[in-house]
Amino acid sequence: MRKVTPFLMFEGKAEEAMALYCDTIPDSSVLETTRYGPGEDGPEGTVKLARLSIGGGLDVMVFNSPVHHAFTFTPSVSLYVDCSSEEELNRIVETMAKDGGFLMPPDNYGFSRRFAWLNDRFGVSWQINLA
Template identity: 50%
Template sequence: MEKVTPFLMFQGGRAEEAINYYTSLIEDSEIKSITRYGVEGPGEEGTVMQAVFSLKGQEFMCIDSHIDHEFTFTPSFSIYLTCETEEEIDTLYHKMMQNGIALMPIDNYGFSKKFGWLNDQFGISWQLNLPE
């Protein structure tokens, strides 16, 4: 086995918008490559056939599915971020909550100094933690 990479499947042509958003929010992050569907398809021309991006060194892959599925993202798989400062967790939480849904509003739940769990505007689940 060479490596393990989380893979995100977007619908509705939102993959590029999402990865641009995530790499702008999280420092030391970058889009490494994007391959797009051409006129020959099978996806809509210009949408993401495959992209690779990294968030704080963790590499992810994603696509825009050209097939409409009956399923989407679920909170049972989430991206867990360990923050370094209260300002960082507050900023990330509030930005990610724009058109998002709080699963556990940011608070002290006893297992960390400050914690929040949310689904962002793209349906991706994030757990943000500020340890003691």
């Protein structure tokens, strides 16, 4: 075995999600992008498959499915972010929660002095922590 990589499947919103994640999480970037070409299942020119680096170390695959599925993301799998300051946590939480929803709003829950758990507008679940 070479590597295990999280794989996020979107239905037409991959590029928008990639921009949100790379603009919001420090040290994140798009590493590779493949786009749908003429005659392929997805709309020509849209993201087909991409690889991101999130937070300077987590490789994540992003796929834009041209097929509608009867399932989406679930909070039972989430991306966990450790923040270096309260300001950073607040900025990330505010940006990621826009048009999404909180599972646990930002607060001191005892195990962390500041923690939030949310679903972003694409349904991807994030736990944002200030250690």
